[in-house]
Amino acid sequence: MTDLDSAFAALADPTRRAILARLASGEATVMELAQPFDMSQPAISRHLKVLEGAGLIVRRAEGTRRHCSLAPTALEELEQWLAMLRRVLEANYGRLDRLLATMSLENDPSKTENKE
Amino acid sequence: MTDLDSAFAALADPTRRAILARLASGEATVMELAQPFDMSQPAISRHLKVLEGAGLIVRRAEGTRRHCSLAPTALEELEQWLAMLRRVLEANYGRLDRLLATMSLENDPSKTENKE
């Protein structure tokens, strides 16, 4: 679950999301990634370290450059967690629907508490 | 984009994800949400405030209780951002495929990492 922690935390920063979006259209070096931002190179290096730690990107050394690219399965885990939540959510809505259909009562929302 | 910031940041905490998962199966009071956790009530109140600030939950007062539930569109924005990233990613893979097909391996093989 700590993997999810770091992945979501990594996505909470707009600079890092921009870097990911950039990487989605192809690999890039640290310099290339840093160029659009009004921010020092060490700052970008740290963002990349965070993204790497979260398993969202991978790096490949080539001479003095580091080529960064999106980790192939980067989004899997996140999407799975969101999908899980949505699944439970929809299951619950379905249950609520059935409950309401069965009871066929007036729809006072304050009375439709649906506690397990 | 600051909305995304706070939503992803909210999801980065395992306590808050657990609260969301709990809420996915139906609304609950603050006390009920706090009960499973080895954590003070004020700490849970703050987590709920963070979730509310991120637009992930809503609260309804009823007497002295606050009933919390998942915000209906809670996951939309997050899923949209991830979907966007995945779309660009896949578009790029498609582009790479075509490029490789056209060039027919004229290039440095170290650049042809094409995993999915």
Next chain:
DNA sequence: CTGTTATATAACAAGTATGTTATTATTTTT
């Protein structure tokens, strides 16, 4: 070899997050 380029790391400051306990406000119960 020497200087330059690409990147990482260290040390630090400012801001933010997350937990604690104590207190407060409001409603319910007795």
Next chain:
DNA sequence: AAAAATAATAACATACTTGTTATATAACAG
């Protein structure tokens, strides 16, 4: 009216984040 219950807020400590500048490392170009 007093006590109990529910939840929020305040004040605080500690730790993490994120930026900075200065420095280190490693490869490349001359």
